[in-house]
Amino acid sequence: MNLRISRRGLLGLGASTLAAAALPAFAQSDKPVRIVLPISAGSGVDTIARAASPALGKAFGQPVVIENLPGAGGITGASAVAKAAPDGLTLGLFSNNHVINPAVYKKMPFDAIDDFTPISVIGATPLVLVANKDVPAKNAKELIALLKAKPDDLNYASSGNGTIIHLAGELFLEQAGVKAKHIPYKGTGPMVTDLIAGQVQFGVVALPAIQQHLKSGAVRAIGLCGAQRSPAAPDIPTLAEQGLSNYDVEGWFAVAGPAKMAPAEVRRVHDAFVKAFQSPDVVDAMNKQGNVIKPTSPEDAAKFFKSEATRYAALARKANVTLD
Template structure:
C-alpha cells in the first residue's frame, strides 16, 4: 500500500514537471511574449467602421496575420459600416479601455463632427489616438462609357453638359465625397452627387455604369483598372504612386492645387493606460513594418510610416480643423 502511494506521488510529480516545462516552452514561442506580458488576454477585436472592399479594409486584411503574430493573440477584424463611420467608431468608444477593442479609422473620423449636427461621442476626446499608420492614394475613375481619358477631356465634357453626369461617393460627408467636391470646385464644373452606403456598393454601380465617375482608394479598384472595366483619370495626391506609375496626378494635368490622400490610423477607447497604448502601438508598428506586410502595402501603393501616439493626437486635431473649413466651403450637410 505504501509502495503504491509512493508511485502515485512520483507520477503526479512527473506530470507537474512536464506541465511546467510545456508552459515555459509555450511562453517562449516568438510572438506569445506579448500575451504573457500585457493585454487583457482576450482576442483583439479590430473594428473597421467601413464596408468590405474599401481601401482600409484591404489594408487591414493584408496585415491581419502579421497583427496576430505581433500581438501574440488572435486579431478578429470586424466591419461595422454606417453613418460615415460613426457606427463603428461608437463601438470602439463604448468598449473597455483594456486594448481588446481597437479601431482602424480613416479621414472620415475627424470629418464627421463638421458634417453631422449631433454626434454620439466626441471624435477627439472620446478616443485614444495610438498611431497614424500610413496613407493610401486616391484616384478619380470613370466608367469606360464616359468619353474622357484625362482631366482636360473630363472637364470639357462636364462643362459642355452641366449636371448631366453623376459622381459617386461612399457616403455623404466622407473623404471620398469631399475629394469629389474638391475636384469639381477646382475645375469649375458641376455634377450630381450620388452617395452610397460604403465603397463596395459604390464600386459595383461604377462598374455597371449606374454612375459615371467617383474618387476611390487605388487599392480598391486596381484590379478593375487593370481589366479595363474602370478607367483612371488621375491620382488625387501630389505625386504619382509606385504601384501605378503610369497614372498621372490630377495636379500635373492642370489643377495644381488639387491634393488629397486617404490616411488610416489605429485608435482605442478613451482612458487607455499609457503602458497599454504603447503595447498596442508597438504591435501595430511591428506588424506593418514586417517584410511581408511592407511588400503587400507596396503592391497596393500604400505608404507605411507608423507615428507616435502624441503625433497621432496632434494630427487628428489639425486634420479636424482642415476638413471643417472644406466642409463649410462645400456646404456639405448630413442627409
C-alpha cells in the same frame, strides 16, 4: 493634401527593436483583439487591414478579429470603439472620415477627439479619380470638357455623404469649375459595383480598392488625387499635373482605442502595429497597393487628429456639406 507627420514621431526599425527589448513580451491570451473598421468590406482601409491581419496576430501574440461595422459615415463603428472597455482588446482602424464627421454631422454621439485614444497614424493610401469605361474621357482635361458640355448628364459617386471620398469629389468639381449630381452609396463596395455597371459615371476611390478593376479595364483612371504619382501606379498622372495645381487629397489610416487607455496598453498596441507593418509580407502588400507606411508616435497621432479636424472643418464649410 500631404500627410503632415513630424519625422521625430516616426519609428524606424532600430527604435522599434530597442522599444521591444525594453518591454516585456506580449502576453499570450485566448482573448482576441477586435479591430473595428467603420467602413464596408472592399474599401481601401479594409484591404489594408485584411493584408495586415496575420502579421498583427503574430505581433500581438493572440487572435485578431477584423470586424466591419459600416454606417453613418463611420459613426456606427466608431461608437462601438468609444463604448468599449479601454483594455486594448477593442480598437478602431480609422480614416480621415473620423475627424471629418464632426464638421458635417449636426449631432454626434461621441467626441471624435476626447472619447478616443489615438495610438498611431499608420500611413496614407492614394486616392484616384476614375470613370466608367464608356465615358468618353481619358484624362482630366477631357472629363472637365465633357462636364461643361453636358452638365446634367453625368453623375459622380461617393462611398457616403460627408466622407473623404465625397469631399474629394466636391473639391474636384470646385477646382474644375464644373457641376455634376452626387450619388452617395453605403460604402465603397456598392459604389464600385455601380461605377463598373455604368449606373454612375465617375468618382474618387482608394487605389487599393480599385486596382484590379483598373487592370481589367472595367474602369478608367482619370488622375491620382495626391501631390505625387504612386509607385504602385506610376503611369497614372496626378490631377495637379493635369492643370488642377492646388488639388492634393490623400487618405490616411490610423489606429485608436477608447479613451483612458493605460499608457502601458497604448505602448503595447502601438508596438504591435509597428512590428506587424514592418513584416516582409505586409511591406510587400503595402507597396503593391501603393500605401506609404510611416507609423507615428501616440503623441504625434493625437496632434494629427486635432489638426486634421480643423482642416476638414474648413473644407466642409467651403463645400457646404452638412448632414442631419
